[in-house]
Amino acid sequence: MARRRVGYHTEVDESVQTPVAPAADPAPRSGIGAVFARYRRAWLIAAGALVFVLLGSGAVFAGTQTGAAEPAAASVVASPAAAPSPTPTIDPARPVPAEGTTASRLRTCSVAGLAADTRLADFQAHVVNASTGEVLFDRGGSTASRTASVMKVLTSAAALNVLGSDYRATTRVVKGAEPGQVVLVGGGDLTLSRLPTGQEPFYTGAAHLDDLATQTMVAWAADPSNPPITSLVLDASYFSGPDWDEGWARTELGLGSMPEITALMVDGDRNDPTRSTSARSEDPIARAGQAFADALGGGLSISSATAPAGTAQLGAVQSAPVSTLIQQSLIVSDNTIAEMLARLVAIEHGAGNSFSALQQGIVGGLAAYGIDTTGMIIKDGSGLSPHNAVSPAYLTALFIKVNAREGNLGVLFDGLPIAGGPGGSLSYNDRFAGANAAADGAVFAKTGWIDTGYTLAGVIRAADGTPLTFAIYAISNVAIGNVSSSAKIAIDTLATGFFHCGDNLSNN
Incomplete structure (x- = not known):
């Protein structure tokens, strides 16, 4: 494979397969002519380069003469105008995240x-x-x-x-529709206690039934036209039935974990008002009614009905706050x-x-x-x-x-x-x-x-x-x-x- 000089680089000539001897020069030359003849190709290249430099210098010189009034260029060689960047095409089948995801740290504590x-x-x-x-x-x-x-x-x-957090459930007493009649109106306070004021029930801070009875008798006595109180009506209509959820095991009543859910009861209807777990009754409304009748002095007839609208209030007590x-x-x-709060939430909502x-x-x-x-x-x-x-x-x-x-x-x-x-x-x-x-x-x-x-x-x-x-x-x-x-x-x-x-x- 032959090599030949091209300008300043050595180039491999792939077309030359077999070396061929050059023809003999018929007569040797001397002087510049001999040198030119011997290095004819190199002289031609050098001459071409010189012409290019002269032409380029002339162009720059001409520019300095004709463009003297223009601002100086930042570069001798002008930059071509930038072509607009193509708008990237997004494949609709490949969602692009709005922002880069951050890798979670490697955690090593296994349970x-x-x-x-x-x-x-x-x-x-x-x-x-x-x-x-x-x-x-x-x-x-x-x-x-x-x-x-x-x-x-x-x-x-x-x-x-x-x-x-400050809401309190209220139990009220109002005048009944008949002479000598009062109505105990349950307001959903299932913590109301039948224990005497001063004796703390399981629900610390609960309202006491005897306090409500005292208010009732004082208000009743303040009107001389009132006959003696002879009958008590129990109004538990603030909650509607059923009183027992179908998913609850009935044994929870006897075990003391859950009462029937009514708007009128005392001590969560516990047999023992001081204990967390205590058997509950089959009729919490009746238990509360009897306790209030006793606090009024006893001997009253007791029935259930809805309080008449617009009658005078004789007394009211409130539960501890929701907090x-x-x-x-x-x-x-x-x-x-929990059931008391759930029902009050549903009503208020x-x-x-x-x-x-x-x-x-x-x-x-x-x-x-x-x-x-x-x-x-x-x-x-x-x-x-x-x-x-x-x-x-x-x-x-x-x-x-x-x-x-x-x-x-x-x-x-x-x-x-x-x-x-x-x-x-x-x-x-x-x-x-x-x-x-x-x-x-x-x-x-x-x-x-x-x-x-x-x-x-x-x-x-x-x-x-x-x-x-x-x-x-x-x-x-x-x-x-x-x-x-x-x-x-x-x-x-x-x-x-x-x-x-x-x-x-x-x-x-």
Whole structure:
């Protein structure tokens, strides 16, 4: 393969296959002519370059003469006009994110082993960093399921929004339609006590029936034209029936966990007004009526009817404010107050005054918090019904607001039981015991229990300082049946795992 010189570069001539000897020069030359003849090609190239330089210089010189009045150019060589940039074409089949996504940090603290505990039955859980809103752990978090007594959190939140923290339920006495007749009008205060004033019932700060009786007799005696009081009418029409939800086991009445829900009753209809758990009667209205008749001196005929419109009021007493009622309901999981609040919320919201109004009333009452309630089912205010359905993710979102004490929600936070606390449903000796005591004082949560499930939801102040909101459901399906009480231990152990992991909690 031959090589030849072209200008200043060596070029390979691919067309030359066989070297050929050059023809002999017939006569040698001398002088410049000889040099030119010998290097003829190089001279021609050099001459061409010289002509180009001279022509270029002339062009620049001419420019300086004809363009003297113009601004000096920024560059000797003019830049060509920029062509417009083509508009990018976006494939409609390929969505373009509005902004770049940020990768989540790699978290390494796993609770997978704890979550696999079979005592958790059909397990669901959701955990969120309350400061950032990032979901750290999710097992069926978006599926609405039975809540047990965690439902009281929703009832309380709705009450704080619809009723306000200062709302009080009022029980009144008015004149009846007949001479010598008074009407006791229930206003939905299920905490009203038949114990004498000065003797504290289970519901601390409750109104007393004897106070109402005293007001009634003083007002009655102030009108000399009034005959003696001879009859008492009981008006419980503020709530409508049925008085017992179809999903509740009737045994709860005798066990002392739930009364019939009526607008007129005393001491949550307990046999013993001083105890949290005490058997309830079959007729709470009659019990309240008899107690009031006795406080008026006894010997009265008692009947039930609606109070006549526009008659004079003889007396009134009020319950403790909603802020107090919520804390009393949450700390020991009192069903009676929860049902009282739920019904008052439905009435104030304009949904109605029966169990069937609770869906619209409570869900409507929660709307102000701006959290999606799709799929939520509300059958009662206490959570005793197995037909309630709320997702764990809804609870973690609500607890972010509770933890931040938005609006009146600080009242709700202050009523939550505390692991290892001085009282409440997380202070019992079967909760956060043994190694789980590491989370004592750091778990603020509402407990829940029905035959078919155990639940726990609230706020954890994690060991690394991260505030976590969480919800854990250990519920049964048809095949499993009732859930063992040992589920509480498994739930506490998992919550303690969340406490130890904090923001390093892994979803794997």
